[in-house]
Amino acid sequence: MGASDDRARKRLSRTPPKWAIVAVLAFAGLCSSFMFTLVVPLQAELPQLLNASREDTTWVVTITLLVAAVATPISGRLGDMYGKRRVVIALLAILILGSVIAAVSGSIVGVIIGRALQGAVTGVVPLGIAIMRDVLPPERLGTAVALMSATMGVGGAIGMPVAALLAQNADWHMLFWLAAALGAVGLALVIAVIPEDVLRSPGRLDVIGAIGLAIGLTSILLFVSRGAQWGWTSPLTLTCIIGGLAVLLVWGWYQLRTTDPLLDLRVAARPAVLFTNIAAIGMGFALFASNVTFPQMLEAPATGGGFGLDMVAASLVIMPAGLVMMVISPLSGWLERTVGPRPLFTVGATAIVLAYVFVLLWSSEVWHVLIANLLIGVGIGFTFAAMPMIIMRSVPANETGASNGLNALFRSIGTSGASAVMGGVLAAMSMDIDGVAVPTRAAFEVCFWLAIAAGAIAVVLSLFIPRQRAAEQHPSLPD
Known part of the structure; x- marks a missing residue:
């Protein structure tokens, strides 16, 4: 990176403490990831709550992922053009609007519209990573990126028991009022703390x-x-x-x-970027597979092959995986600097495959699901920390927003696919228990096999990513 970018970085409009910038961006990332699992504790009850079929209510989850897939590269490009901070503020405002719409709605149409708007906030994570690249020194960037990437799992895992507690003890509309409140806090913090960025890439949308x-x-x-x-x-x-x-x-x-x-496909065709992005589909699929299957398995009646837990208890089983992602963030950053991002990605993807193999073979006890989900948390923590670093080591400095957005797009394709495919499998392979359609044990096993396949493909693809050493100089990292 040239001296002009160094001078631009020094002209940032204000310079709050670096830890404050990382903390605020991480909180915004938590708000974003919370939207993915906001209604997960309610999945089994959505048909009754919204007076709709199980197939139709899968769109309450899928529409958020679909909008995320489309909006993320757009927001990344807008961030490169007009300023990342401005776009983060706009996305949080859209999150608040969507949450309010869903909160005041009683029909599936209104909820789907609100959930669609909530999906736009996903762009906060890649934009936050790009902001970190602009303001942090290289020795701190890896750990900060690992923390920001971990929020994609942490927010959902921590938010799930909170959402379950609200849904079980209050009106389900309170979930969306909570989302609106979190968005408002995040918006205020970003406005107050995050500096105006000046590294721009002129052009048109x-x-x-x-x-x-x-x-x-x-x-x-x-x-x-x-x-x-x-x-x-x-x-x-x-x-x-x-x-x-x-x-x-x-x-x-x-x-x-x-x-x-919208997306520079020539940059995307570089081997490091191409194989990372394709592998990201598998990682997104594997991550959301656990969000879709584990809660429903834990809540399913024992007579149907589940464990019969209530929403709060099931969410508490899921939550430790998110905490693991946050705890290993410093380790992920250290490993990225020590061995490079590619080996870190390969190890993480392998851990995810082993987790699904474990739960496929042993799932007769609640602790089996807990162990598998913890291992998935480790794998997601490693892979999601490695992917942005691989991307940023391979693209020009003024394209990090769009390039990270492209990577997030591929992850979103994976998460959207997991929601749609596994929602379809669980709906198609169900049985009637007391008038309620409950997924069978065979349905969960099919989902686990699909997740194993997705993770295995990601492992193989990671072997084709060119090896990068942390000491190398790369155009998109600060000197």
Whole structure:
């Protein structure tokens, strides 16, 4: 990175303590990740609460992930163009708006609209990582990025028992009022603490590219989530998958030819970036697989192969994994500096595969699920810390927002796919217990096999990522 970027960094409008910047960005990341698991404790009850089918209520979760997939690269590009702090503020404001809409709604349509707006806040994490790159010295960046990346799991794991406690002892609308309150606190902290950034990448927003990406991803997710219900060979299902793939192919062709693309696919084609992003799909899938399956398995009646726990007890079993992610953040940062990000990613992905193999073989006791989820927490902590560092070591300094946004897009594709696929599997392979459709043990086993496959693919792909040493000089890291 040149002297001009060094001078730009020194011109930041105000210089609060570095620890305060990291803490505020981490809190904003916690708010973002909390949105993913906000309604997870309610999944089994959503059909009754919203008077809708189980297939329809899966969209209360999936729509958030879908919007996250589309909005994250857009917010990353806007951050590079107009300032990362400004975009973070805008995303938190959208989170508050969506939470209020869902809180005052009693229908599935209103809740889905609110959840869609909540999904936009996902861009806070890659933007926060890009801000850290701008203001932190290299020796502190790895640990800070590991902490910020860990918030994607920590917020959900810690927020889950809180959400369960509220849902079990108060009206479910209180969940969304809580989300609005968290967003308001995060917004106030960002305005008060985060400095205005001046490292910009001039250009225009690729509106056509954003629309094309949204149409393509939406079509494919409709295929995944509705294929079983519509019939895998029905005209509507085939139209979704063929049309979605065709739109994405045209979108890619357009991105390579437009002056200011939404995503720079040439940068994305670099081996380190390409293999990391494809592997990110598997990591996103594996992460959300546990969020979808473990709570429902813990809450399912014992007569149906579950454990019969209430929402709060099930959430307390899930919570330690999030705490593990936060605790190992310093270790992740140290390992990244010592051995490099690629080995860290490989070890983390392997841990996730072993976790799902464990729970596939041993899941007769609650502590089996706890151990598996703790191991998943370690794996997610390592892999999510490694991916942004691999990306930032491979792209120009003024493209870190968009590039991290692209990586988050691929993770979001994985999480969206997990929500849709596993929601479909659990709905299709269910049995009736006292008038309620409950997933069978076989349904959970299918989900675990899918997660194993996703994690194994990520392990293999990580071996093709070029090795990078921490001591090397890279254009997107501060000198």
